[in-house]
Amino acid sequence: MNKEELLKDIVVLELASVLAGPNVGAGFAELGATVIKVENLKTKGDVTRTWKLPTEEQDNDVSGYFSCANWGKKSISIDITKKQGLKIIFELVKKSDIILVNYKPGDAEKLKVDYKTLNKLNKKIIYAHITGYGLEIPWAGYDAIIQAESGFTFMNGDPKGDPTKMPVALMDLLAAHNLKEGILLALLKREKTGKGTFVTSSLIQAGVSSLANQATNWLVGNTNPSRMGSDHPNIVPYGTVFHTKDKKELVLAIGSDRQFEQLCEILGKPEIAKDIKFKTNFDRVKNRDEIKKILQDLILKVERDKLLEILRKKKIPSGAVNTIKEVFEHPQSQYMILKGTTGTGKEIKGHRTVCFHFENEEINEGISAPPHYGEHSIHILRDFLGYECEEIKKLISEDVIYARNEKK
Numbered sequence: 550m551n552k553e554e555l556l557k558d559i560v561v562l563e564l565a566s567v568l569a570g571p572n573v574g575a576g577f578a579e580l581g582a583t584v585i586k587v588e589n590l591k592t593k594g595d596v597t598r599t600w601k602l603p604t605e606e607q608d609n610d611v612s613g614y615f616s617c618a619n620w621g622k623k624s625i626s627i628d629i630t631k632k633q634g635l636k637i638i639f640e641l642v643k644k645s646d647i648i649l650v651n652y653k654p655g656d657a658e659k660l661k662v663d664y665k666t667l668n669k670l671n672k673k674i675i676y677a678h679i680t681g682y683g684l685e686i687p688w689a690g691y692d693a694i695i696q697a698e699s700g701f702t703f704m705n706g707d708p709k710g711d712p713t714k715m716p717v718a719l720m721d722l723l724a725a726h727n728l729k730e731g732i733l734l735a736l737l738k739r740e741k742t743g744k745g746t747f748v749t750s751s752l753i754q755a756g757v758s759s760l761a762n763q764a765t766n767w768l769v770g771n772t773n774p775s776r777m778g779s780d781h782p783n784i785v786p787y788g789t790v791f792h793t794k795d796k797k798e799l800v801l802a803i804g805s806d807r808q809f810e811q812l813c814e815i816l817g818k819p820e821i822a823k824d825i826k827f828k829t830n831f832d833r834v835k836n837r838d839e840i841k842k843i844l845q846d847l848i849l850k851v852e853r854d855k856l857l858e859i860l861r862k863k864k865i866p867s868g869a870v871n872t873i874k875e876v877f878e879h880p881q882s883q884y885m886i887l888k889g890t891t892g893t894g895k896e897i898k899g900h901r902t903v904c905f906h907f908e909n910e911e912i913n914e915g916i917s918a919p920p921h922y923g924e925h926s927i928h929i930l931r932d933f934l935g936y937e938c939e940e941i942k943k944l945i946s947e948d949v950i951y952a953r954n955e956k957k
Contacts, residue, residue, distance in 0.1 A: 551910040552903075553581035559736075562645040563587060563622070564638075564662060566595045568692070569679050569721035569752065570651035571618035572902060573728050577647070578621030579903040579916060585641060585929060586619065586920065590628040590951050594922040595619075611891055611919045616899045619919040620887055625930070626923035626951035629660060633949045640934050642667050642674065647732060651679045654687045664747045674745045675735040679728050683751045690752045692718035699756030704763060706776045724755035780841075785833040790870060791845055793853035798870035801844075806830060811863055815856075816847040889918030892953070926952035 559582040563574040571586070578584040588594035600614040601607065628634045642648065648667060650657055657663040657678070664676040681690010696702045696714050706713030728750040735746040757764070763774045766782060774782060779800070781787035786801045793799060803809050806829055810822040821827055821843060826836045833840050848856065853869060860867040869875070876882055887899040897918050930936040930950070944950045 550907075551913065552905075552907050553579070553913045555581065557581040559583070559647065560645045561585065561647040561649060562638075562641050563649045565649045565651040565679070567597055567651070567721070568618055568718050569725045569728075570649050571595070571597075572722060572725035573677065573679070573732070574622060574649055575618045575620055575902045576725070576729050577732075579901055579913070581913075582647075584622040585645075585925075585933075586622045586624045587629070587638065587641075588624055588626045588922060590626045590634075590948065591630070593951075594624070594626060598922060609895065610922045611895075611897065616897060616919040618902070620889070620899050621916040622920055623925035623929060624920035624923055625926045627926075628949055629662065631947075631949050633944060633947070635661060637930070637934070637944075637950070638662060639667075639670055641929075642670050644933065645671065645674060646736075648674055648676045649679075650677070653689055654680060654684045668745065668747075672745060673739060673743065675732055675739065675748060676745065677728050677732050677735075677748045677750075679724055680749065680751045682753050684749060692720045692752065695720040695752040695756055699753055700760060700763070700774075701756060704774050704776060707778050708776045710776070712776070720752040720756045723759050724750050724752045727755050727758070780837065783834065784830060785837045785840060786844060789841060789844075791848045793848055793856065794850055795852045797853040799848075799853050799857060800868050800870060802866035802868075804866065808865055809833070812844075812860075812865055815859055815863060815865070816844070816851075818843075818847060884912065887916055889916065891918045892921050892924045921953050923951040923953040926950050927954060 556577060559577065561574055561577045561582050561584040563571065563584055563586045565571055565574065566589070574584045574586065586595075594610070595615060597615040597618075598610045598612055601612045605613060627637055629638050648662075650662065652660070652662075658666075664678070667674060667676060678684070681695060682688050693714050696719065697712070699720065701719070702712045702714050705715060728748065731748040731750060735748050738744070738746060762783060766772050766774055772782075779788045779790045781789075784804060786803050788800060788802060790798050790800055801812070803812060806822075809827070809830075810819070813819050813822040821840075825832065827833050827840050857867055857869060871879070877886060885901045885904065887901060888896070889899070890896055899919070927941055930941050930944070931938070936944075941950075941952070945952055
């Protein structure tokens with residue numbers, strides 16, 4: 550049995566937007582669940598539909614950013630502030646297993662889509678709420694802010710430069726992964742007890758939980774981590790970027806003294822590994838600037854691909870600094886690429902958010918492309934909830950819902 554078959558009967562109602570919540574929904578869609586994305590009619594859908602690069606088509610509502618977290622979903626646009634709109638939500642809740650929300654603390658209660666309200670309609674629902682700072686602190690949680698407040702921005706960047714935000718919304722993604730773990734455990738709990746669960750995850754705690762050795766460098770070593778560029782505070786050379794003869798870059802990740810000896814042999818200077826200043830990792834950490842310069846001078850004499858070929862044959866941890874274009878040319882990245890056609894016939898590519906595998910499973914190629922805004926409003930109301938055509942037309946005319954395909 551493929552992993553996608555295990556969740557094929559699960560219905561996820563996504564009352565979330567931007568990245569963290571939708572990333573959770575995308576994961577469940579890839580695992581075979583039916584994911585219904587409820588988009589705000591007043592704002593004309595998820596704001597990321599408008600987050601476009603200058604190279605994108607401005608009249609296409611499936612932006613590159615939106616598509617990173619919305620493959621495999623069905624979109625319905627509802628004004629849930631209207632009585633009939635909220636009624637539709639309640640009807641969907643009764644048929645759902647998982648509810649995803651990312652409201653600021655207190656907003657779900659105002660909109661009447663909080664756990665206590667929805668649990669009365671469906672005792673088996675798993676209500677998953679992702680926040681910035683937890684339910685007790687009513688601040689909006691934006692990834693860039695959480696990166697800063699969780700210590701990542703302070704540590705990231707060149708030692709002589711400013712603190713630097715990472716180029717992806719990592720706090721959103723870390724919180725999403727934590728929430729997915731919580732939901733899967735809640736599903737297991739429901740199998741055993743028949744009861745639903747209220748699951749929460751916050752960006753700030755996800756960030757702090759992922760500080761790893763940088764946290765314990767402070768908690769155990771009493772050293773406040775600082776910016777080191779690509780270097781590692783505890784291991785040398787590890788993560789350091791070196792330039793090669795052909796003006797390319799590579800990274801070394803030397804985790805043992807034996808690997809360092811082999812590296813020096815490959816570079817034609819075995820005596821370096823015997824130098825008392827560099828013999829052990831502890832010595833190299835103390836003398837990191839000196840050994841980095843020595844290695845850089847040697848690596849500048851060799852072309853990148855030739856050196857990497859030798860290093861890999863000797864099983865010395867090393868790799869090229871790839872552009873994103875080069876990343877998707879890598880053999881292991883081919884499985885991660887999604888291909889599909891949107892409802893308007895436009896071919897589109899994306900990438901998977903789920904990357905674990907079951908033994909001998911077949912690749913699931915049946916994931917649908919990201920939906921257009923309100924693309925499935927009629928389908929969901931008619932086929933999922935049993936609404937008649939006249940009822941749907943009335944909802945459209947009263948601006949309770951928007952249906953992209955309303956003429957059909």
